[in-house]
Amino acid sequence: MDKLVNDFSIGLFAMQAVLLLIIILVMKKFAWKPILSGIEERENKIQDAISAAEKTQAEMKALQAQNESMMKEARAERDAVIREAKETANQMIEKAKAEAKTLSEKELENARTAINAEKAAAISELKTQVASVSLEIAEKIVRGELASDEKQKTLASKLAEDISLN
Template sequence: MEELFEGLLNDHLGFVFWAAVAFVLLLILLAKFAWKPIMAAISERERSIEDALLKAEAAKEEMARLTNENEQLLKQARAERDLILNEARKIKDQIVGEAKAQANAEGARMIEQARIEINSQKAVALADVKNQVASLSVEIAEKLLRKQLADQQAQDAMVADLLKEVSVK
């Protein structure tokens, strides 16, 4: 059994030895040919990840800046809108006020024109009435005078009375 054990051990030690030699050779080959490209690839990957993170951070800052700018522009646009609306209200109020003033002035002018027209018509009507009254008065006076002046004595008395009333100045 010792032989068997020694055979196994020798076979096993030989296997371990050759495995260790192969491993060391593999390490040397890997270190010489693969380690640098793998490390370069890992380093490049780290750099690209860092660049991506930096770009993401820059993009985030840019987005924050743009958001801030947009908010400022919105505030400015709202302020301008409010200013424009206030100016429009003022202009509207001014136009309405001017229209009211113009309407009041036009109404007053029309009322004055109507008053003048009424006074004119009234004057014409009064003149017409006076003419008619005068005409009627003349007719009545004429009829009365004809009746009274039918005789000569009445005519002489009337002329004498009129001469007394009229005084020479």
């Protein structure tokens, strides 16, 4: 500590102070505006990402509601087909019991197969969409986490400490 006090030079101190002021003025004139515009651009991108995530979430809710309504319609159609098949079977029983039984079984099996195929396709499509949206949301969240000014400042100060220690 005494060595630092004894080696102190007013001329060197004044020169460093002048250089520091020059650097601050140059940074203010040339770098401050691009830095602020970059920060504003990042804020806008983050806000856009949040808006897109909210929009995607709303779309997912709408898709889920749509899928539920499609399932209800499919159930109603299945019930209608089953009822119709039973009525047809009853009418045909009057004409010929053997023919009516075979026909109704075929119609019921076809209806169940079609309903199961539509159900499987709807579930598969929903899974694909959920996976895609989940990946997009995760990507946007990670980008948002890396775009944080506070985290960048923390990283910059940590790197500065590492450099000064070496």
